Amino acid sequence: MQLTERESEIRSKLNLIIDKLIHLGENIQSKELESSNPLLAELNRRDSGIDIWDWPQGVGLFGLHKFLAYEQNEEYRAFLESWYVSHVGGSLPLRNINTTAPLLTMVDFVDEHPEFRKLAISWANWLIHDLPKTEEGGFQHVTSGSGDGKSLILNDQQLWVDTLFMAVLFLNRMGQKYGREDWVDESIHQVLMHIRYLCDPQTGLFYHGWTFNGRNHFGGIFWCRGDSWFTLVIPEFIEQCGDTLAPAVRKIITDAYRAQVRALSQLQAQSGLWHTILNDPDTYEETSGSAAIAAGILQGIRTGLLDKSFLPCAERAVDGILKQIDEDGTVLNVSAGTAMGMNAEHYKNIAIAPMAYGQSLTILALVEALQVS
Numbered sequence: 164m165q166l167t168e169r170e171s172e173i174r175s176k177l178n179l180i181i182d183k184l185i186h187l188g189e190n191i192q193s194k195e196l197e198s199s200n201p202l203l204a205e206l207n208r209r210d211s212g213i214d215i216w217d218w219p220q221g222v223g224l225f226g227l228h229k230f231l232a233y234e235q236n237e238e239y240r241a242f243l244e245s246w247y248v249s250h251v252g253g254s255l256p257l258r259n260i261n262t263t264a265p266l267l268t269m270v271d272f273v274d275e276h277p278e279f280r281k282l283a284i285s286w287a288n289w290l291i292h293d294l295p296k297t298e299e300g301g302f303q304h305v306t307s308g309s310g311d312g313k314s315l316i317l318n319d320q321q322l323w324v325d326t327l328f329m330a331v332l333f334l335n336r337m338g339q340k341y342g343r344e345d346w347v348d349e350s351i352h353q354v355l356m357h358i359r360y361l362c363d364p365q366t367g368l369f370y371h372g373w374t375f376n377g378r379n380h381f382g383g384i385f386w387c388r389g390d391s392w393f394t395l396v397i398p399e400f401i402e403q404c405g406d407t408l409a410p411a412v413r414k415i416i417t418d419a420y421r422a423q424v425r426a427l428s429q430l431q432a433q434s435g436l437w438h439t440i441l442n443d444p445d446t447y448e449e450t451s452g453s454a455a456i457a458a459g460i461l462q463g464i465r466t467g468l469l470d471k472s473f474l475p476c477a478e479r480a481v482d483g484i485l486k487q488i489d490e491d492g493t494v495l496n497v498s499a500g501t502a503m504g505m506n507a508e509h510y511k512n513i514a515i516a517p518m519a520y521g522q523s524l525t526i527l528a529l530v531e532a533l534q535v536s
Contacts, residue, residue: 176485177529179492181230184223184522185212185242212519216250216331219500226523227267232533233530244272251278251402256312258289259305260323265329270336271313287346288339291331293414294345295319298375301356302326306401320375323503324361324389327354334516335403338454347404351412354400357393358419367422367439369393372503382505385441387452388498393423394459395527406483424460424469428476439498439510446511449489451497454524457481461531463512484525497521 213220224246227239247269255261266283273280295303297320301327304323308314331353338346360373362387370380371389375491397420401408404502408416436448437456457480464477487495499514 172485173231173529173532175483176488176492177230177526178530180494180522180525181227181491181492183492183494184213184227184519185239187223187517187519187522196474198390213246215310215312216256216262216263216314217264218325221261221267221329223519223523224265224268226526228271229527233534236425236437239299243248243304244275245503247279247509248274249277250283251276251469254456256307257315258286258294259297259307260294260302260326260330261306261311262312263290264328266330267333267336270333270340272511273340283337284341287343288384289333291311291378293347294330297322299356300352301360301404302330302353304311306354312464320473321372321503322357322374324357324369324392327357327400328470329393330401331357331398332396335400339403339405339407347407351404351408352399354397354416355412361393362419366442367419369425382509384504384507386411386501386504386510387437387439387441387449387451388455389443390423390427390499391452391455391459391524394420394427395455395462395524396459397464398459398468401468401528402462402466420463420468424463424473427456427460428473431476431479434486435479436487439513440507443507446507447515448483449496449498450484450494451518451521453526454484455492456522458485458527461535465531465535475522477532477535481528484528487515487526492522494521494525496510 180254191528207516213223224243227243231240262284266286269279270283273283295305295317297303304318304321304326306316306318308316313335331350332344335350337345337352361369363370368385371384371386373382374381397416401413431437432448434448436450436453438444438446439449440446457477460469460477461475464471486533489495494514499516501513
């Protein structure tokens with residue numbers, strides 16, 4: 164079948180982005196930050212490459228996994244498998260929400276590698292029994308305290324929307340694979356709890372976080388990449404669950420997703436992207452969150468969660484994203500890792516630099532674009 168000009172452009176850009184992802188090295192900004200902020204420089208090194216076991220790489224590997232589900236490529240599959248072999252056989256970072264992210268894609272390889280299966284089962288049990296919990300049993304968003312993963316930040320009594328991608332998808336996938344109703348039930352509980360505490364009933368948008376210490380949403384910011392985690396996760400989560408999700412629960416989750424997408428469609432910039440603070444048009448347009456939103460909307464259309472009235476919004480987003488891909492496959496205008504902020508300035512001042520997750524989330528959007536027309 165002859166490809167359209169747009170499909171040809173998407174495929175060409177996909178190849179460039181993937182090649183860049185698997186060869187992604189240290190960002191030059193890390194060196195520039197050494198003297199002014201050594202910790203930020205260390206975290207930036209972690210976030211910008213593909214070699215470390217943490218959440219940016221976990222998102223990156225998932226993007227490659229989704230491409231392989233669409234189109235088989237032995238070179239890319241070999242890269243994924245060798246990445247896991249080298250890390251599982253070495254020294255892993257301390258367990259936390261963010262370092263759970265690489266396990267989502269590793270589930271693909273557990274049948275072929277007993278050591279992977281042992282690690283994945285152990286980690287799923289850790290999420291259930293040993294991860295610190297908030298009031299009402301929420302997954303406390305514990306993170307790495309340094310770039311080498313040898314210390315922790317407990318973020319006591321805090322729920323972050325990021326957790327849904329970083330840990331909840333993995334737990335659900337493991338529960339589905341091994342017939343563990345307790346793992347599946349807990350993943351559903353976490354999705355519902357994050358909807359309850361992070362969804363703004365007036366707008367349908369999601370706050371970045373909630374703390375039971377003070378019972379507030381920190382700065383009360385609707386952060387683009389934060390919201391995009393929910394947009395991205397829900398169609399994947401529902402697809403993973405299949406018929407195992409009770410109709411009433413499915414409706415609650417789906418209604419929250421649809422309300423959010425409606426709100427997002429009203430906030431889309433003329434370029435097709437979204438602003439880093441969604442409801443502040445004076446903030447910069449951010450590519451990684453926009454790509455995740457586009458991917459989530461497109462997957463929703465493909466799986467029937469959304470009708471095709473949202474297709475023009477998604478297509479405008481893809482057109483805007485394509486313009487952010489450099490000649491060498493680097494995805495531009497990606498914001499760096501973002502901790503919880505108490506005001507808008509925190510989000511406005513996050514550094515912009517090439518990141519593994521920027522490459523990956525763009526892969527997800529473009530792969531979905533090829534499947535939806």
